[in-house]
Amino acid sequence: xxxxxxxxxxxxxxxxxxxxxxxxxxxxxxxxxxxxxxxxxxxxxxxxxxxxxxxxxxxxxxxxxxxxxxxxxxxxxxxxxxxxxxxxxxxxxxxxxxxxxxxxxxxxxxxxxxxxxxxxxxxxxxxxxxxxxxxxxxxxxxxxxxxxxxxxxxxxxxxxxxxxxxxxxxxxxxxxxxxxxxxxxxxxxxxxxxxxxxxxxxxxxxxxxxxxxxxxxxxxxxxxxxxxxxxxxxxxxxxxxxxxxxxxxxxxxxxxxxxxxxxxxxxxxxxxxxxxxxxxxxxxxxxxxxxxxxxxxxxxxxxxxxxxxxxxxxxxxxxxxxxxxxxxxxxxxxxxxxxxxxxxxxxxxxxxxxxxxxxxxxxxxxxxxxxxxxxxxxxxxxxxxxxxxxxxxxxxxxxxxxxxxxxxxxxxxxxxxxxxxxxxxxxxxxxxxxxxxxxxxxxxxxxxxxxxxxxxxxxxxxxxxxxxxxxxxxxxxxxxxxxxxxxxxxxxxxxxxxxxxxxxxxxxx
Amino acid sequence: xxxxxxxxxxxxxxxxxxxxxxxxxxxxxxxxxxxxxxxxxxxxxxxxxxxxxxxxxxxxxxxxxxxxxxxxxxxxxxxxxxxxxxxxxxxxxxxxxxxxxxxxxxxxxxxxxxxxxxxxxxxxxxxxxxxxxxxxxxxxxxxxxxxxxxxxxxxxxxxxxxxxxxxxxxxxxxxxxxxxxxxxxxxxxxxxxxxxxxxxxxxxxxxxxxxxxxxxxxxxxxxxxxxxxxxxxxxxxxxxxxxxxxxxxxxxxxxxxxxxxxxxxxx
Numbered sequence: 001x002x003x004x005x006x007x008x009x010x011x012x013x014x015x016x017x018x019x020x021x022x023x024x025x026x027x028x029x030x031x032x033x034x035x036x037x038x039x040x041x042x043x044x045x046x047x048x049x050x051x052x053x054x055x056x057x058x059x060x061x062x063x064x065x066x067x068x069x070x071x072x073x074x075x076x077x078x079x080x081x082x083x084x085x086x087x088x089x090x091x092x093x094x095x096x097x098x099x100x101x102x103x104x105x106x107x108x109x110x111x112x113x114x115x116x117x118x119x120x121x122x123x124x125x126x127x128x129x130x131x132x133x134x135x136x137x138x139x140x141x142x143x144x145x146x147x148x149x150x151x152x153x154x155x156x157x158x159x160x161x162x163x164x165x166x167x168x169x170x171x172x173x174x175x176x177x178x179x180x181x182x183x184x185x186x187x188x189x190x191x192x193x194x195x196x197x198x199x200x201x202x203x204x205x206x207x208x209x210x211x212x213x214x215x216x217x218x219x220x221x222x223x224x225x226x227x228x229x230x231x232x233x234x235x236x237x238x239x240x241x242x243x244x245x246x247x248x249x250x251x252x253x254x255x256x257x258x259x260x261x262x263x264x265x266x267x268x269x270x271x272x273x274x275x276x277x278x279x280x281x282x283x284x285x286x287x288x289x290x291x292x293x294x295x296x297x298x299x300x301x302x303x304x305x306x307x308x309x310x311x312x313x314x315x316x317x318x319x320x321x322x323x324x325x326x327x328x329x330x331x332x333x334x335x336x337x338x339x340x341x342x343x344x345x346x347x348x349x350x351x352x353x354x355x356x357x358x359x360x361x362x363x364x365x366x367x368x369x370x371x372x373x374x375x376x377x378x379x380x381x382x383x384x385x386x387x388x389x390x391x392x393x394x395x396x397x398x399x400x401x402x403x404x405x406x407x408x409x410x411x412x413x414x415x416x417x418x419x420x421x422x423x424x425x426x427x428x429x430x431x432x433x434x435x436x437x438x439x440x441x442x443x444x445x446x447x448x449x450x451x452x453x454x455x456x457x458x459x460x461x462x463x464x465x466x467x468x469x470x471x472x473x474x475x476x477x478x479x480x481x482x483x484x485x486x487x488x489x490x491x492x493x494x495x496x497x498x499x500x501x502x503x504x505x506x507x508x509x
Numbered sequence: 510x511x512x513x514x515x516x517x518x519x520x521x522x523x524x525x526x527x528x529x530x531x532x533x534x535x536x537x538x539x540x541x542x543x544x545x546x547x548x549x550x551x552x553x554x555x556x557x558x559x560x561x562x563x564x565x566x567x568x569x570x571x572x573x574x575x576x577x578x579x580x581x582x583x584x585x586x587x588x589x590x591x592x593x594x595x596x597x598x599x600x601x602x603x604x605x606x607x608x609x610x611x612x613x614x615x616x617x618x619x620x621x622x623x624x625x626x627x628x629x630x631x632x633x634x635x636x637x638x639x640x641x642x643x644x645x646x647x648x649x650x651x652x653x654x655x656x657x658x659x660x661x662x663x664x665x666x667x668x669x670x671x672x673x674x675x676x677x678x679x680x681x682x683x684x685x686x687x688x689x690x691x692x693x694x695x696x697x698x699x700x701x702x703x704x705x706x707x708x709x710x711x712x713x714x715x716x717x718x719x720x721x722x723x724x725x726x727x728x729x730x731x732x733x734x735x736x737x738x739x740x741x742x743x744x745x746x747x748x749x750x751x752x753x754x755x756x757x758x759x760x761x762x763x764x765x766x767x768x769x770x771x772x773x774x775x776x
Contacts, residue, residue, distance in 0.1 A: 225735040257731070266731035269738050278742050321738075 032065040034073070034115050036126035040098075046111075046130035048102045049137075049159050055130070057098040059113055074116040079109040079130070083187065106133045106210065106509070133159055133509075134210060136168065140459075140473070141507050143181035143198060144499035147468050150174035151200050152499050153181060153212075155507075156473070164495060169198065170213045177201030178502045183209060184240035185508035186295065196507070199235035204250070209507075217265075224267045229253050229280075236285040242299035245318045247287060254283055254305060256316060268321075272305065275322040282308040284344035290355030290376040291447055302376040306347070306359060312339035313359070313374070315381055326381045336372060336386040345369065348401050351447050352408030356384055360401065369395045371410065371423055387423045400443040404478045406456035409485050413440035418460060420485035432487050438462040438470065444504045456480075458487070461501035471498025542588030544597050544659040545666065545679035547629065560666050562678045568638045568688040569720040573713055575638065580684060582632040582651065586623055587663055595658035596620040597630055605650035608686060613637055613647055623658075636686045644706065646687035653680050694725040700737025700771040707757045708768055712736070715743055737774030744768060 037060030048055055063069055077098050081088040084107040092100050098113075112127040140156040151174060157163040180199040187194070195206040197220065204220035207213065217223075221233045231251045238248040244259045253270035257263055273280045288304035301318040304326070313326040326338035342361035349357045358373045373384030389395060398412045410421040412429075416436035421429040442461035456478035464470040475493035479486040546560070553559035566580055584597060599621070601610065608614050615635040623630035632651065655661050665676025690713075692704040701712070713719060716736065721727060728736065747754050748767075756766040 225729065225732040226739070262730040264729065266729055268731050268735045278745070 030064070031120050031122065032063050032071070032117055034061065034063045034117060034122075034124040036061055036113055036115065036124060041113075041126050041128040044128065046128070047160060048130055048132050050102050050104050050106065050132055050134045052135060052163075053102045055098060055100045055102055057113075059097070059126070061096070061115065063117075072118055074118065076112075076114045076116075078112045078114060079104065080112070081105075082108040082110060082129075102132060104132045106137045108132075135163060135165060136210060136212060137507070137509055139163075139507060141181045141183065141196065141505045142473070142498055142501055143178040143503040144471055144501045145178050146499045147466070149176045151176065151178040151198065153178075153198060154498055156495055162495070164497065166497070168212045169196075169207055170211065171205065171207070171218070172214075175200040175202045175205065179234055179236060180238070181503045181505050182235075182238050183505065183507050184246070185506075186240065186243045187509065197235065197238065199238075201232060201234055203233045204235045209509075223265055224255075226269050229270050237287050239287065239289050239303065240295075241289060241291075241301045241303070241318075242295045245299075245301050247289075247303045247316060249283070249285060249287060252282065252285070253280065254287075254316070256320065258319065271316060271321055271323065272307075273322055274325070281310065281314075281323070284308055284347060284359070286347040288347050288349055288357035288359065288374070288376055290357070291349070292351050292355035293378070300355070300376055300378050302378065302380055304347075304357065304359075304374065304376050304381055306344045306361075308344045310339065311341045311343070313372075313381065315376070317380070324380075332383045335383040338381075338383075340370075340372065342370060345395065346401055348403040348410075348445070349447055350403040350408055350445060351405045352403065353384070356403075356408060358403050358410070360389070360395070362395070369393070373408075385424075387426070389423065390421070390426075390429055393419075393421065393429055400440060402443040402445040402458060404456050404458060405445050405447045407478050407480075407485075409478065411443055411445070411458060413443055413460075416440055416462065418443065418487075420487075422485060430485060432485060433460070433476075435460075435462045438464045438472075441471070442501045442504060446506075449506045449508075457490075459493075459504060461498070461504070463498075463500040468499065469497050471501050472496050473498065473501065473504070540588070541660040541662040542586070542658065543662040544584050544586055544623070544630075544653055545661070545663050546653065546682040547583050547585035547679070548682060557668075557670070559668050559671070560677050560679055562682055564682065564684045566636050566684060566686045567720065568642070568686070569690050569710075569713075572719055573717060577638065578636050580634045580636060582634060582682060582684070584621075584623070584630045584632070584653065586628045586630075586659070590626055590628060591623075591658075593625050594622040595630075596622050596656065597659050598654040598656040599632065599651050600654055602650040602652050602681060605681075605683060606648060608636075608647035608649045613639060613642065613686065614649055634684065636684075638688055642686070642688040644689055646685050646689055648683055648685050650681055650683040690720060693720065693723040695723040695727050695733075697733045697737065698771055699773045700733050701740065701774070702737075702769050702771040705756050705758070705768075711754065711768070712740055715740070734773070737770050741770035741774040744770060 039060040040057035046055065061069060075094055075096050076091055077093040079090050079092055109130050109132060110127050111130050112125050114123055114125040116123045135157050136155060139158040142154040142156065144152045146152050152167055153169040155165045155168050157165055178200050183196040194209045196209055196212065198205045205218050206220055221227060221230060224230060229251065233250060235248055235250045240246045246257050248255045254272040255267040256271050257267050270280060272283045284306035290300045293300035302315055304313060304315045307314045314323040315326055316323060328337055340361055342363050345360040345362055347357060347359045354375065356373050356375050358371050361370050361372060369389040371387045371389055375382045375384065394414055397414050400413045402411045404411060408424065410423055412419050416434060416438050417431055418433040418440055419429045420432045439462065440460060441463045444459040446457040446459060458476050458478065460474050460476060462472050473495045475490040476487035477490060479488050548561050548564055550559040550561040564580065566578055568575060571578060613636065617633055621630055621632050653661060661680055664680050666679045667673055667676045690706045690709045696704055716739065744754055754768040756768050758766060760766050
């Protein structure tokens with residue numbers, strides 16, 4: 001009875017609550033609304049260099065109830081990484097106007113201005129994007145030899161303007177006899193793969209792509225699971241075709257590896273042998289590849305080598321652990337046989353005719369030299385033609401060969417003189433430039449820089465013997481002329497102050 | 510009065526605790542001077558020791574060509590350090606020993622001592638990799654004995670911060686010596702093929718490896734691949750030279766089984 005009474009009273013009280021009139025405040029009040037204008041956020045492209053540039057933005061800010069902006073607003077400028085460190089947030093300023101000496105790792109960032117009104121607790125924001133590079137991000141790596149034979153690595157840093165950075169490698173030892181400098185231009189989550197490779201007569205070394213610093217993984221020899229075939233660990237040529245497939249020629253052996261989650265950068269056994277034999281064959285010190293497929297799905301993973309024991313062309317494809325012999329077909333045998341019987345001299349690559357390569361060979365019987373052209377295609381190699389080299393070309397004295405990227409002319413240097421050779425039309429070689437008394441130390445046909453892939457550019461490096469710092473890099477464009485080879489100097493590209501340049505490579509990131 | 514009594518008891522307890530805190534002297538061990546086996550378990554250290562009653566000496570994990578190995582069996586003193594050397598005594602427990610003294614192992618000839626100012630002493634035992642040990646394991650159990658310097662007050666040892674309730678026997682210690690190959694986690698069927706004792710021993714002998722190279726993280730993926738390729742090359746070359754390598758076992762039809770490397774060691 002007592003419980004029932006209590007329940008009834010409780011229910012009554014609840015019902016009475018329903019009779020209570022709602023006396024809430026329905027008079028809406030306008031809040032102080034903050035708007036950040038487009039100034040500094042729209043129509044501007046921010047390409048910044050860390051450690052060099054300053055980022056200044058003076059935003060146009062309006063507050064609906066505070067035209068003078070007298071309130072104690074909280075400002076926060078935040079950058080959020082997009083590519084290399086996605087989602088990583090860094091507050092770079094807490095002031096109304098941004099005046100920031102850029103000091104960030106290279107990446108694309110989203111830049112946000114966030115304004116909080118302490119009166120309401122509301123936050124307003126606007127964003128734009130910025131691209132930050134370091135002084136070492138993009139430009140030409142230059143490996144040169146000083147008068148004492150030591151290696152000097154400089155970098156021609158290219159962003160909004162050009163910076164010449166000297167002796168950039170942070171290595172205590174100055175290795176002698178520079179051979180090649182190389183880095184691949186792919187993004188990796190692990191920096192173990194994304195390194196700068198310096199090959200010298202005293203070994204090959206890997207440096208951090210951002211800082212050029214050394215660490216526990218600097219010595220390339222340590223990356224060979226089976227070092228028994230190594231002598232100097234001197235890499236004569238190397239390429240990465242897509243984001244995975246790498247081929248290196250080291251001490252006369254060819255090595256391949258595919259970047260994967262299980263391979264942390266190690267080379268296995270050499271691959272310059274055939275499946276049916278464990279004997280390694282002597283190979284040429286350069287390889288042919290075709291970059292016209294790009295580095296994505298269309299990439300061409302056929303890499304051509306020359307078997308100098310059997311005097312024939314052979315090749316590798318992705319995942320190959322042994323060589324394949326290039327095989328003749330009934331229809332292409334008339335062009336030339338892949339088994340040439342000739343001695344190897346060198347190989348050059350171009351983008352001519354969708355990526356043609358050329359190998360120069362010598363007939364030991366007659367002493368004559370030949371140019372064999374072919375293309376590395378997805379399905380394997382495809383023949384072009386063979387051309388007997390004009391007797392006026394002193395092949396044995398030629399220091400540098402280069403096939404121009406778009407026209408497919410052969411350029412070569414003897415001493416300080418650069419010659420052009422339209423071998424396809426059986427023309428006599430012509431003298432193009434004479435830098436004497438300086439010597440031409442490198443002729444680099446530009447088939448790598450993405451931005452200039454449709455142009456035919458060549459970089460000529462010269463050096464005056466006995467004059468330290470006399471190394472120069474000049475850029476020329478191959479003119480589109482039908483009847484003659486003509487090089488036009490790029491007036492903006494004459495970089496000076498180098499040592500004897502041995503190798504150039506373009507670093508994209 | 511009843512209420513006062515409830516308040517008074519905790520107060521007195523707190524006062525007792527407070528007075529107790531005033532006593533700063535640290536009590537030291539004043540029991541019998543003793544000795545015990547102090548062999549650390551793997552993974553423990555001197556800072557936070559855990560002792561074990563068993564040690565092992567697997568010759569297969571040692572570099573090839575290692576035919577003799579000395580194991581330092583450690584003892585520790587309980588009690589004060591002395592400024593003079595003290596001999597300690599032990600014996601071989603015959604019914605827990607399968608290794609043969611003079612053939613499989615040798616105990617030190619003279620007395621074993623704990624040096625002046627030291628808390629540790631050692632029994633250096635030389636073990637031999639005899640041909641008869643191949644594929645087997647043998648044991649040697651030693652027991653500490655009391656003598657004029659040391660009693661045996663501690664027969665079992667429990668870790669200070671552990672949860673164990675059963676102590677480790679620190680008066681007897683068993684050493685297992687073996688020359689046996691086993692399939693470890695780092696073995697790759699993909700590159701090395703089906704495991705067999707004969708195969709792993711051959712690989713160790715040809716490529717100068719130890720069983721330790723087949724531990725899970727000992728070799729990288731590429732190093733395993735290279736090892737598989739090099740093993741295939743070795744087997745092929747042996748076959749070509751008329752010395753085909755066979756496994757120890759026969760197939761279902763009683764035919765000898767040719768030794769092969771793994772399928773991914775091929776080109």
